[in-house]
């Protein structure tokens with residue numbers, strides 16, 4: 001994974017609460033055996049009309065949302081399934097960060113492991129961002145704040161290890177593998193006790 | 195010694211490296227369950243990095259999500275929904291063969307939905323840590339196991355190291371006092387609980403269900419309750435193991451046998467929250483207040499008693515949900531016309547669930563125009579049900595009796611509803627499009643599903659059960 005220190009982009013707003021993983025990528029597309037190319041399926045049933053053309057009422061299809069890679073979403077984004085296809089699809093679609101006052105646990109973990117910034121912010125600021133689509137933000141991962149166009153700052157907190165991995169492009173499996181000996185000792189202890 | 199919760203006991207026993215401010219704990223995984231949907235990319239990763247499975251003996255795989263539930267074709271081929279679904283199944287078969295994982299595949303007499311067969315085989319045991327690339331892994335918490343869903347990257351972590359990087363979650367006690375009334379099921383109870391604490395009420399917590407009403411539940415019912423913990427945002431739900439648990443597990447193929455069994459039970463008995471153990475949050479639910487409960491919106495937290503009026507929408511999202519469902523504020527869900535009924539899924543596809551549905555349907559007919567699918571959770575459930583003649587109750591009523599699998603719970607195998615159709619479903623998710631694009635899902639118990647199939651409208655199963663008893 002390549003390091004991520006900051007993201008500079010405009011925001012697009014998906015105000016609905018409880019946007020679940022089936023809406024992010026419908027289950028019928030989960031027959032894939034790779035992680036590539038899922039962007040065209042992202043938000044599929046919301047984004048396209050029955051004839052396959054773009055649904056003009058889908059917020060991310062609006063002209064002002066084009067090129068915006070920060071999504072401000074309604075509360076409890078990513079609830080539902082553990083499918084990692086959801087962050088894979090979002091990243092491939094061009095989303096780099098999701099800002100929300102509450103993000104479902106499994107989705108948040110999956111997102112951060114793939115370099116999609118799933119960031120929880122305070123409710124007050126969340127409400128303000130929901131009401132102001134299209135503004136330019138800078139997300140600073142190292143200092144853990146979001147810079148607003150007027151110079152204001154929204155602080156946030158990432159789990160320290162997730163932040164460390166993002167900043168340094170650390171591969172978590174590599175980190176776990178370093179503990180192989182300790183894991184063996186644990187296994188021996190458990191087997192001896194059994 | 196400070197008093198500990200059940201969760202803390204299970205957690206502490208699996209910490210390989212304790213967490214620090216900077217790093218999460220390295221947590222050991224006792225049992226890793228696999229299915230075809232969330233594992234292929236993890237196997238690919240292992241291959242790319244030249245890694246092996248650390249403990250294939252702690253893994254168990256099955257085929258359930260993409261598999262057809264119709265019998266084999268005359269020429270012996272299987273009626274897959276599409277080539278990708280078949281390729282995904284073949285991929286898991288190949289991966290299991292190459293990496294040496296035990297697969298309960300097409301040729302196994304024990305194949306079934308991953309969360310149904312783990313317990314059936316006795317692979318699920320109290321105090322274990324159990325993971326699967328599937329959010330309903332919480333089901334196994336019914337046995338006092340710390341069980342939760344993980345993403346595919348983590349599936350790869352467990353494959354290579356048998357461990358996960360985890361921060362310790364918070365704990366929430368859900369005390370369920372009193373007793374469920376006659377004709378009210380565990381599904382009604384868990385829908386009622388989620389309707390009470392909300393679809394995100396459990397986020398960040400591990401739930402522990404406790405109290406008289408929980409102790410009175412059978413293992414099948416406990417699994418139904420724990421299964422839906424994730425629908426309240428909690429990754430795991432736990433119930434302390436007791437004599438009900440041990441009696442259910444005894445003699446199952448993967449459990450300890452002989453003197454080892456007695457020793458295991460002694461250890462398992464200690465797996466309960468100590469008196470005075472502190473939880474981060476506690477909630478009290480009165481079981482006697484629970485009625486037949488159904489959902490009226492597009493997430494499982496939008497649940498009410500079927501005879502209660504649908505609440506008015508208070509925000510744009512709720513408006514959207516009511517519009518999608520065509521639910522009418524002020525009116526009850528009871529009486530709403532039904533197109534499809536689905537009895538199945540890891541929430542409600544065990545033998546007792548099928549009995550519950552059959553008891554309502556025996557000697558009756560599914561209403562004209564209603565399609566009903568009954569999909570047992572595993573080959574073992576199918577065998578037992580057929581031995582009791584339950585399949586004949588369903589087919590005589592005009593329902594379809596299928597081969598085990600996830601089926602219409604996730605609708606990726608070709609079993610799905612058409613746009614606009616209303617499905618009364620015993621599964622766990624009523625998200626938009628979950629059962630087919632534009633399909634409207636009402637979550638309910640097996641008895642309610644069966645009664646609704648007969649009436650052609652959402653109906654109270656107690657009306658049918660009373661007649662039987664009379």
Ligand code: SF4
Pocket residue numbers: 258259307308309328330539540541599600603604621622
């Ligand atoms: S039955 Fe449904 S919820 Fe259960 S494992 Fe299958 S798809 Fe998931």
